[in-house]
């Protein structure tokens with residue numbers, strides 16, 4: 022296959038060739054200074070048995086090839102900077118540009134994690150203050166910035182539960198998780214060696230208190246909860262839930278995925294949670310990077326704080342220091358101090374918003390969600406008819422029953438109109454659901470436009486169901502066969518022989 | 519009284535209209551379900567909002583109080599390396615189409631992210647000689663920990679994980695934390711002469727061993743006998759997990775060729791800035807038979823409704839959003855943008871560049887070691903090394919580093935921090951970025967202290 026033959030775009034191929042298909046022997050895209058030390062044969066420095074005998078088949082392309090390849094690819098990608106991205110539970114808010122500039126400063130990006138403390142005082146000061154801010158926002162006593170994402174925070178928090186109970190000589194083996202919870206909650210519990218027990222939701226979408234009372238036994242380490250939950254509903258029984266769990270000696274974990282609804286309104290630490298994580302890549306505006314990096318700081322009440330990972334950052338009135346000497350700590354959960362450059366962006370965000378700004382964020386996010394929910398409820402089934410918080414769930418059951426059009430089809434149809442689809446089929450307790458999170462950074466006009474398109478798609482489902490079922494029609498590739506990919510896995514390119 | 523802010527598009531007039539549409543007078547009514555007793559009253563104790571200009575000045579001041587690899591000559595490594603990052607990398611990862619997207623849940627509008635993950639997986643497979651790679655883990659330490667867990671799941675009844683003290687100390691600490699849940703039994707074999715003693719390791723493994731983890735080059739920069747360590751693992755039916763420096767694979771044998779079942783490592787050297795420790799990326803690759811045990815996202819090829827090639831997330835029944843408590847890992851968000859950096863880096867360096875950068879590291883490190891030896895700083899270990907090596911100092915290492923710092927040189931990592939018995943040793947890293955002149959300056963300055 023020559024370069025000309027694979028030049029984009031060609032039917033039967035992808036819209037953009039693979040970088041490997043652009044390769045041409047001898048072509049290069051790099052330069053390095055000439056070696057300025059005595060050149061010695063590699064096999065005089067390393068044992069021949071340790072050496073590679075065949076070079077890795079990396080592409081041989083020019084710098085222009087690299088730039089055009091990834092730039093052309095980027096033109097077939099949706100992102101927050103391109104348009105509305107109402108992916109529920111992910112808080113796809115605008116990612117401020119100045120925060121990117123801040124993280125790119127050589128004084129942050131060019132700092133080795135083992136530089137002596139005296140020459141990284143600026144970085145440590147930032148971490149120190151960031152911890153203080155998150156303590157204030159979460160109503161907790163101390164925060165570790167080490168976890169790399171929400172799920173990593175869950176693992177950290179549950180290991181802290183384990184250490185806390187073991188310290189008390191208690192052997193608790195189960196963790197309670199609502200049926201509306203995100204998949205990472207049960208997965209994290211199992212990674213931490215717990216059995217999971219599902220707690221049903223009540224008719225208002227909250228935790229079923231009777232079931233919780235029944236399930237809350239002496240072998241239960243605690244309950245994982247996100248509030249507002251994945252239906253976008255604030256659990257009004259928060260206080261009772263905390264009482265039931267605590268009275269039985271259990272602990273409460275706050276999955277902070279949905280904190281965008283509650284800043285300055287209700288602090289998890291005040292509402293009875295013992296350990297709390299934040300998703301800086303959701304609530305605090307850091308970009309999602311096509312899947313990451315995120316950052317999942319974990320906070321704890323005074324009682325649980327001794328178990329936080331090391332190191333923490335302390336200030337002795339003169340100097341900021343990394344502190345490792347915390348005998349009850351669960352240890353470290355990754356190398357170094359966390360996803361520092363992500364923390365820098367979130368820090369810049371908090372400083373840009375201030376306390377009133379953050380509260381306004383939550384108010385606007387909740388207002389936008391309710392406004393959109395009411396508009397969508399004119400065309401879609403609304404399973405929980407009450408005020409939502411920052412996101413809400415509507416269902417495509419009517420369209421499925423009446424016209425054979427599934428939520429997946431309507432989600433794909435949205436792509437034709439230039440919108441990213443909401444999260445679909447999660448939470449699991451609502452069939453055919455769309456989980457919609459508009460965020461506070463979308464204007465009323467954008468919300469109106471999205472509502473109009475959703476109404477139009479509901480109409481199309483009625484009038485032209487086949488059009489919707491075959492969607493998308495205008496995207497760079499048409500509907501992709503996921504079953505085929507799983508049945509015949511091809512997960513790496515191989516040269517054609 | 520509402521706040522006017524550059525990131526909040528809705529004006530008071532918009533808010534009023536939205537409330538009217540809801541039949542409400544105030545946004546507070548939307549929070550009526552937050553019980554009085556849990557409601558936060560007052561204003562959070564946070565600094566007041568800054569304008570963009572004030573923010574730029576403020577973060578600029580904080581950043582200015584840190585040393586950087588531009589302002590200082592860096593001989594620190596120990597798991598994070600000052601490699602050169604071609605400009606192309608920043609320009610591509612700085613494209614908002616990539617960085618403002620999320621996990622490609624709607625593949626038809628996410629082909630850039632998906633195709634670049636597929637290319638990344640291919641590059642990692644080529645580099646490591648493995649058959650399958652995932653879209654990334656949090657970092658090298660968590661990748662190693664998850665490899666141990668996966669091994670124990672794949673080999674039921676086996677809970678012992680064996681490694682030597684030459685595995686990065688922070689990876690061992692992370693492993694210790696992760697081991698609590700699945701109750702892995704960790705066995706650490708003391709390194710001898712800077713490498714893992716094969717005989718001791720052979721004695722340490724048995725039929726309850728899930729895996730042996732070995733790092734190449736190891737934490738001391740030394741070359742391990744990976745084939746022998748792998749054989750020792752396989753002799754008892756355990757997995758062999760290789761934890762490798764991806765840059766070293768420009769010259770070193772790919773783990774697939776010495777029988778690694780799983781290959782993991784820290785990908786930071788592949789175009790990711792040092793960033794005071796993160797975000798980095800863990801790479802995770804395996805033999806084909808372990809494909810369905812892999813943690814994390816995997817992109818695969820498929821076709822669209824018109825038969826055109828396209829890419830999707832695949833084999834998702836391994837993952838938490840489908841399997842929940844039966845998932846192989848709890849990972850959801852990963853380090854995709856860092857994996858993109860690694861992809862662009864590897865495409866830019868290409869087949870020739872990856873070899874050249876590895877050779878330059880090797881030869882410059884060899885030169886530095888030789889010169890330091892001549893200046894009275896002999897190597898702590900005799901074993902061959904790649905781009906990093908330990909030297910003994912007759913002068914207290916703190917004094918050495920303090921003197922170097924005055925000369926705007928960041929010296930090696932003092933090994934006593936992790937190995938009390940090596941309190942007289944510094945771990946010195948030499949990447950392709952270090953010039954002969956810089957190396958000579960290091961040697962001269964250290965020599966003066968003797």
Ligand SMILES: Cc1ncc(COP(=O)(O)O)c(C=O)c1O
Pocket residue numbers: 110111170171172173202203205206247251276278279300315317849850851
């Ligand atoms: C409710 C909820 N919990 C946990 C997570 C996991 O967070 P992360 O992807 O940062 O690991 C998510 C992520 O989407 C989520 O929506």
